[in-house]
Amino acid sequence: MTILVIAEHENGAIAPATLNTVAAAAKIGGDIHVLVAGQNVAAVGEAAAKIAGVAKVLVADNAAYAHQLPENVAPLVGELAANYSHVLAAATSNGKNILPRVAAQLDVDQISEIISVESADTFKRPIYAGNAIATVQSSASVKVITVRATGFDAVAAEGGSASVEAVAAAHDAGKSSFVNEELAKSDRPELTAAKIVVSGGRGMQNGDNFKHLYALADKLGAAVGASRAAVDAGFVPNDMQVGQTGKIVAPQLYIAVGISGAIQHLAGMKDSKVIVAINKDEEAPIFQVADYGLVADLFEAVPELEKLV
Amino acid sequence: MKVLVAVKRVVDYNVKVRVKADNSGVDLANVKMSMNPFCEIAVEEAVRLKEKGVATEIVVVSIGPTTAQEQLRTALALGADRAILVESADELTSLAVAKLLKAVVDKEQPQLVILGKQAIDSDNNQTGQMLAALSGYAQGTFASKVEVSGDSVNVTREIDAGAQTVSLKLPAIVTTDLRLNEPRYASLPNIMKAKKKPLETLTPDALGVSTSSTNKTLKVEAPAARSAGIKVKSVAELVEKLKNEAKVI
Numbered sequence: 001m002t003i004l005v006i007a008e009h010e011n012g013a014i015a016p017a018t019l020n021t022v023a024a025a026a027k028i029g030g031d032i033h034v035l036v037a038g039q040n041v042a043a044v045g046e047a048a049a050k051i052a053g054v055a056k057v058l059v060a061d062n063a064a065y066a067h068q069l070p071e072n073v074a075p076l077v078g079e080l081a082a083n084y085s086h087v088l089a090a091a092t093s094n095g096k097n098i099l100p101r102v103a104a105q106l107d108v109d110q111i112s113e114i115i116s117v118e119s120a121d122t123f124k125r126p127i128y129a130g131n132a133i134a135t136v137q138s139s140a141s142v143k144v145i146t147v148r149a150t151g152f153d154a155v156a157a158e159g160g161s162a163s164v165e166a167v168a169a170a171h172d173a174g175k176s177s178f179v180n181e182e183l184a185k186s187d188r189p190e191l192t193a194a195k196i197v198v199s200g201g202r203g204m205q206n207g208d209n210f211k212h213l214y215a216l217a218d219k220l221g222a223a224v225g226a227s228r229a230a231v232d233a234g235f236v237p238n239d240m241q242v243g244q245t246g247k248i249v250a251p252q253l254y255i256a257v258g259i260s261g262a263i264q265h266l267a268g269m270k271d272s273k274v275i276v277a278i279n280k281d282e283e284a285p286i287f288q289v290a291d292y293g294l295v296a297d298l299f300e301a302v303p304e305l306e307k308l309v
Numbered sequence: 310m311k312v313l314v315a316v317k318r319v320v321d322y323n324v325k326v327r328v329k330a331d332n333s334g335v336d337l338a339n340v341k342m343s344m345n346p347f348c349e350i351a352v353e354e355a356v357r358l359k360e361k362g363v364a365t366e367i368v369v370v371s372i373g374p375t376t377a378q379e380q381l382r383t384a385l386a387l388g389a390d391r392a393i394l395v396e397s398a399d400e401l402t403s404l405a406v407a408k409l410l411k412a413v414v415d416k417e418q419p420q421l422v423i424l425g426k427q428a429i430d431s432d433n434n435q436t437g438q439m440l441a442a443l444s445g446y447a448q449g450t451f452a453s454k455v456e457v458s459g460d461s462v463n464v465t466r467e468i469d470a471g472a473q474t475v476s477l478k479l480p481a482i483v484t485t486d487l488r489l490n491e492p493r494y495a496s497l498p499n500i501m502k503a504k505k506k507p508l509e510t511l512t513p514d515a516l517g518v519s520t521s522s523t524n525k526t527l528k529v530e531a532p533a534a535r536s537a538g539i540k541v542k543s544v545a546e547l548v549e550k551l552k553n554e555a556k557v558i
């Protein structure tokens with residue numbers, strides 16, 4: 001059994017979610033190979049070779065793979081997949097974009113966002129916004145799986161010594177091209193990798209009021225997230241959304257401010273180690289999952305909290 | 310330009326589902342069903358493209374039970390011109406749905422296919438990408454902006470780090486994210502008019518598509534419950550607890 005893990009990388013570095021995906025592969029068992037596809041990614045390939053538990057790194061360095069266009073990357077992965085028992089990618093916007101395309105090419109069903117490995121062919125995954133957990137078995141010759149990073153503790157980024165092999169295959173479907181990217185600029189930690197997350201909901205009332213959360217977050221070294229309601233209301237951009245259809249986080253400490261606690265939001269954060277809720281409505285459902293609840297006006301409590309931590 | 314929109318009948322957004330006692334699935338008896346929220350956004354986008362004069366015809370398709378006609382009528386009331394139901398009482402996987410949609414695409418030859426990025430029941434986030442692969446089309450997933458010009462479409466996508474814009478040759482597949490638009494409500498006159506719009510019913514057999522699956526759901530369980538903690542009386546007490554009891558700051 002040999003497993004292929006699609007590396008997630010940005011700006012010449014391996015993204016943390018790749019380490020969680022390798023951890024899921026290690027739970028399945030067998031040799032682990034990592035594919036690094038992109039343009040000018042030799043350094044990423046070197047970094048991937050150091051990941052603990054990886055036996056071989058395949059580097060597909062080609063202009064067609066720049067920006068991870070799925071029309072070009074999926075045929076590459078589909079071609080390589082014939083040699084593997086499993087193909088895994090992190091359930092990031094990139095993994096979600098590419099992997100179903102690979103599964104369809106291979107004529108197999110995909111298993112999305114697994115949170116545990118029961119055996120080499122059986123996995124658990126949340127459905128209905130995490131209100132139910134399904135155990136799914138795959139009979140596919142190649143099992144195509146995306147991995148929810150919060151379900152698996154990351155393997156060490158250093159310590160491995162995998163061989164590195166170049167893949168010559170160039171697939172350029174010529175159907176799509178990259179136009180531009182507008183990346184959120186922030187000195188704060190990335191939402192899905194942060195140890196502490198401070199999130200705001202509709203109770204923040206407007207986007208400007210998020211400054212209170214930014215100040216608190218900077219004091220704590222935290223990332224800032226938001227509920228769907230806050231994104232829908234236009235307070236903050238979608239890349240801050242935590243929930244069923246946004247990002248899934250499981251930090252050491254999650255501070256929910258002015259968030260009522262709709263099931264769709266809980267789906268994205270209820271695996272956090274410690275949850276704090278600050279809300280003036282003592283009946284808010286968020287208090288049912290919070291370890292520490294504070295019934296208070298957030299505009300008084302958050303500045304005070306910032307002073308005291 | 311013809312636009313095809315796929316919609317799914319799912320449990321309503323506001324329903325908190327319960328797992329069946331025999332762990333065979335979730336209990337959907339007597340539960341309110343609606344159009345998947347991301348599919349509503351897909352219908353709205355198609356209607357806006359028609360209002361802008363970009364789309365000439367909107368065909369809405371659903372794969373599901375007979376009752377999915379309700380969701381198709383809703384889409385017709387919102388502005389779709391005609392509907393197709395591929396009737397199947399079975400719970401189909403995303404790949405099976407993508408294969409059925411591919412057969413409809415072959416028949417209808419749309420320039421643009423718009424789908425929701427994810428259904429809120431299975432939470433798979435697969436069908437659009439799979440349809441793109443099977444059709445050999447380009448895909449613009451998680452769209453927050455769609456601009457058709459000539460024989461291509463520019464799609465701005467919600468990605469983890471911000472937004473990315475790609476240019477896709479038509480025909481192409483688009484899957485919708487939250488901020489693409491805010492769906493309208495159907496007016497009563499339009500609901501009445503929708504009853505007279507054409508709705509064609511097909512079957513997987515008639516389309517020559519096998520819906521067999523490599524996935525098997527062994528059981529469905531309720532998640533481990535998280536118990537409520539305590540209420541603190543002040544910010545000072547909260548900070549004390551976080552420092553000395555939880556030890557997380």
